[in-house]
Amino acid sequence: MSKAIVLYMHVHQPYRVRHYTIFDAGSNHDYFDAPYHDRTSNEQILHKVAEKSYIPTNKRLLGLLNTHPEFKLSLSITGTVLEQLEKWSPKALSSFQELTATGRVEIVAETYHHSLAFFYSRPEFEMQVDMHRRKVQELFGQTPQVFRNTELAYNNDLAYWADKAGYKGILAEGWDKVLHWREPNFVYQPTYTDNIKLLLKNYKLSDDIAFRFGNQNWSEWPLTADKFAGWLNDSGDATNFNLFMDYETFGEHQWHETGIFDFLDHLPREWLKTEGNSFMTVSEVIDSFPPVDRVDVPQTTTWADTERDLSAWLGNNMQLSAINAVYDLQDAILDTHDLVLIDDWRKLQTSDHFYYMCTKYFNDGDIHAYFSPYENPYEAFTAYMNAYHDLKFRLLEKGVAV
Amino acid sequence: MLGWELPPHNSGGLGVACYHLCKALSKKSVDIEFVLPYHAPFEEDFMTVTAAHPQGAKIVLANSAAYDSYKYVFEDGHEEWVDIIGQQHAFEHAVARIASEREFDVIHAHDWLTFRAALRAKQARDVPLILHVHSIERDRAGGEDGNPVVREIEASSMQLADRVIAVSQLTKNAIVKEYDIPAEKIEVVHNSVDHESFLELDSNNAYRYLTAMKAQGYRVVSNVGRLTIQKGLPNLLRAAREVIFRAPKTLFLIVGSGEQYFELIELAAELGISQNVIFTGFQRGKNWRDTFAISDLFVMPSVSEPFGIAPLEAIGFGSPTLVSKQSGVSEVLHNSLKVDFWDVAEMANQITAVVQNDALRDDLQTNAKNELGRMSWDSAADKLFSVYQQHIFQGAAA
Numbered sequence: 001m002s003k004a005i006v007l008y009m010h011v012h013q014p015y016r017v018r019h020y021t022i023f024d025a026g027s028n029h030d031y032f033d034a035p036y037h038d039r040t041s042n043e044q045i046l047h048k049v050a051e052k053s054y055i056p057t058n059k060r061l062l063g064l065l066n067t068h069p070e071f072k073l074s075l076s077i078t079g080t081v082l083e084q085l086e087k088w089s090p091k092a093l094s095s096f097q098e099l100t101a102t103g104r105v106e107i108v109a110e111t112y113h114h115s116l117a118f119f120y121s122r123p124e125f126e127m128q129v130d131m132h133r134r135k136v137q138e139l140f141g142q143t144p145q146v147f148r149n150t151e152l153a154y155n156n157d158l159a160y161w162a163d164k165a166g167y168k169g170i171l172a173e174g175w176d177k178v179l180h181w182r183e184p185n186f187v188y189q190p191t192y193t194d195n196i197k198l199l200l201k202n203y204k205l206s207d208d209i210a211f212r213f214g215n216q217n218w219s220e221w222p223l224t225a226d227k228f229a230g231w232l233n234d235s236g237d238a239t240n241f242n243l244f245m246d247y248e249t250f251g252e253h254q255w256h257e258t259g260i261f262d263f264l265d266h267l268p269r270e271w272l273k274t275e276g277n278s279f280m281t282v283s284e285v286i287d288s289f290p291p292v293d294r295v296d297v298p299q300t301t302t303w304a305d306t307e308r309d310l311s312a313w314l315g316n317n318m319q320l321s322a323i324n325a326v327y328d329l330q331d332a333i334l335d336t337h338d339l340v341l342i343d344d345w346r347k348l349q350t351s352d353h354f355y356y357m358c359t360k361y362f363n364d365g366d367i368h369a370y371f372s373p374y375e376n377p378y379e380a381f382t383a384y385m386n387a388y389h390d391l392k393f394r395l396l397e398k399g400v401a402v
Numbered sequence: 403m404l405g406w407e408l409p410p411h412n413s414g415g416l417g418v419a420c421y422h423l424c425k426a427l428s429k430k431s432v433d434i435e436f437v438l439p440y441h442a443p444f445e446e447d448f449m450t451v452t453a454a455h456p457q458g459a460k461i462v463l464a465n466s467a468a469y470d471s472y473k474y475v476f477e478d479g480h481e482e483w484v485d486i487i488g489q490q491h492a493f494e495h496a497v498a499r500i501a502s503e504r505e506f507d508v509i510h511a512h513d514w515l516t517f518r519a520a521l522r523a524k525q526a527r528d529v530p531l532i533l534h535v536h537s538i539e540r541d542r543a544g545g546e547d548g549n550p551v552v553r554e555i556e557a558s559s560m561q562l563a564d565r566v567i568a569v570s571q572l573t574k575n576a577i578v579k580e581y582d583i584p585a586e587k588i589e590v591v592h593n594s595v596d597h598e599s600f601l602e603l604d605s606n607n608a609y610r611y612l613t614a615m616k617a618q619g620y621r622v623v624s625n626v627g628r629l630t631i632q633k634g635l636p637n638l639l640r641a642a643r644e645v646i647f648r649a650p651k652t653l654f655l656i657v658g659s660g661e662q663y664f665e666l667i668e669l670a671a672e673l674g675i676s677q678n679v680i681f682t683g684f685q686r687g688k689n690w691r692d693t694f695a696i697s698d699l700f701v702m703p704s705v706s707e708p709f710g711i712a713p714l715e716a717i718g719f720g721s722p723t724l725v726s727k728q729s730g731v732s733e734v735l736h737n738s739l740k741v742d743f744w745d746v747a748e749m750a751n752q753i754t755a756v757v758q759n760d761a762l763r764d765d766l767q768t769n770a771k772n773e774l775g776r777m778s779w780d781s782a783a784d785k786l787f788s789v790y791q792q793h794i795f796q797g798a799a800a
Binding site: 021022023316317321322325328359376378382385388389390396401402 | 608609610611612613614615618663664667668670671672674676677680681682683689
């Protein structure tokens with residue numbers, strides 16, 4: 001029986017809003033330009049993550065691709081991080097291009113701005129998917145065939161849309177509540193679709209690497225490549241293990257000191273020791289195995305938190321106020337045909353802004369706080385709303401009533 | 403005179419009121435030694451400012467705002483951090499020492515933090531003791547009983563005082579009710595405003611966005627103050643929802659910080675009015691002044707406000723006002739809209755009337771400004787001076 005590891009990593013950086021006050025509104029439109037040493041400096045963060053994660057990880061991935069002709073992986077890279085790489089780390093960008101040049105790294109489709117536009121504006125969503133496709137074609141010379149939505153936010157409607165849009169596959173969380181007794185380790189098909197296939201993240205195995213790897217209190221610590229390969233080999237009936245994770249797992253969420261890079265270095269050799277084992281990209285696995293069943297997801301699932309829903313982004317009133325405010329401006333902004341203004345408006349759609357306003361676990365100082373450059377969710381909200389007010393100011397300047 | 407703060411090292415209106423009272427009193431040839439719990443350079447010559455340190459303390463560092471902790475650095479080099487009760491005790495002992503070394507005719511002490519020290523000074527020199535009440539514990543606790551120790555200090559000190567000054571009739575009534583102090587022992591002396599500060603306004607408002615929005619027919623309703631329970635801001639936000647429903651081009655500007663800051667941001671979001679409510683955090687100087695100047699209406703919805711100087715400042719910088727009837731300032735300010743703090747519907751009604759009617763706004767402002775022009779700290783000083791005279795005279799006669 002042949003089994004494939006489907007390694008898929010997600011690369012993204014938002015344009016964080018600086019400490020932007022109501023006194024800036026109407027005077028400066030530089031929401032995303034924090035001073036370099038500020039916590040919200042996008043340039044500084046990009047430099048840091050390029051040095052700690054992108055460049056060293058890509059170096060290892062390229063080495064693995066060169067050493068093991070069977071090694072393959074898939075990446076999604078948002079438009080916002082691609083822009084930042086072009087501006088601030090061409091070296092990291094070319095390291096990604098070297099990966100895709102091997103022909104064994106597939107780029108996955110998504111929205112350019114890592115937005116939740118699917119749930120707020122279908123035309124805007126389609127525009128951003130189109131922008132992303134063009135950016136990927138320009139920088140990597142390939143056209144994505146498989147779609148993933150921001151935060152792996154998924155439901156039947158999205159699958160229906162992606163099917164009609166011609167994608168051969170779509171990615172989602174392999175959440176127990178949609179799989180029930182089934183395992184995520186097969187190819188599925190969404191309900192009410194004609195052609196498209198569904199790949200579901202094996203969150204247990206993925207999180208062993210992405211979240212638990214460096215945790216010394218974890219009963220399985222330390223996790224080695226041969227142990228991990230052993231689990232997969234022993235896991236019975238399966239065709240594909242979908243290991244989906246943030247790219248920054250390597251070197252950023254899991255620091256170099258945890259041994260995460262050694263794990264990555266050794267995984268292909270350990271896995272390929274067993275006859276029939278392989279690595280596949282997302283398209284390949286869809287082409288290789290027929291769907292075993294249909295999966296019905298009427299409610300939106302995501303890959304976040306124990307709830308696996310959108311509550312980390314749209315769970316409180318501040319988040320809902322902010323996202324509604326920004327989409328309320330859609331027609332007025334687009335009608336200006338002012339590309340700079342439209343671009344700033346789109347940058348404010350990035351889901352990270354709403355994540356920073358999350359109050360779910362504010363008191364616990366948990367993972368949400370780790371990823372936020374703000375003191376607290378209220379500061380994030382205030383800065384964002386002031387930027388929103390400035391968008392209105394810019395519309396007024398153009399004679400648009402707001 | 404015993405005080406807890408003076409500008410620029412002040413956390414609230416208490417220091418400002420003390421400063422202007424003393425300045426006005428000095429014009430009546432009253433010789434004031436103002437005793438503070440910390441050392442701060444004071445460059446004006448209308449009074450002497452003395453720091454009452456614990457014995458042996460060389461330096462006292464106030465941690466920015468007066469109600470924070472203090473650090474005492476002693477001559478032998480060791481340092482001590484003290485909380486507000488510790489400061490109060492240290493102040494008490496230091497004042498007792500100073501009192502035994504000085505000659506004075508009357509002791510005038512401001513608010514509970516200085517009251518124990520004032521009693522010690524009275525013990526050292528048997529001169530008239532006047533306690534000036536800017537707020538009582540129930541005001542600061544948002545209508546609850548508050549801290550029993552503080553209540554005890556307020557009650558016993560006022561019993562022992564020769565005279566009590568209240569900043570409003572509202573506060574006088576509260577003192578009678580809370581502490582059974584005889585009404586005839588309490589004199590009401592309202593606060594006032596300093597007209598010179600209004601000259602600092604310039605025409606280039608810091609709120610460029612709001613300026614542009616006003617040109618589009620938007621109207622701005624503001625509140626400036628600490629975001630604490632006694633200020634009644636949740637009711638203003640509830641009223642704001644009603645206003646915005648009827649007059650969508652209304653923006654609310656909430657300037658200040660405090661323990662309700664996060665809660666109020668969440669409440670605005672919950673009410674669905676975040677697009678119209680702007681929270682600026684604490685502001686001072688030009689941004690603070692320009693808040694009043696940009697406003698079409700300043701609202702002080704306080705649950706309990708012994709005096710409340712902010713509406714007078716608002717008028718001085720160009721905004722008409724709506725104040726809660728539960729404020730001392732409403733006793734002296736006639737050209738202002740007034741509402742019970744709990745009457746959200748009426749609050750919304752009055753705000754809507756102003757934002758939909760520029761003539762109402764302008765008349766209210768013009769008349770309020772004229773009224774303000776007749777107010778001065780001199781009348782407060784006149785009243786205090788006559789209280790001093792009565793007691794000093796009585797003391798001499800006895």
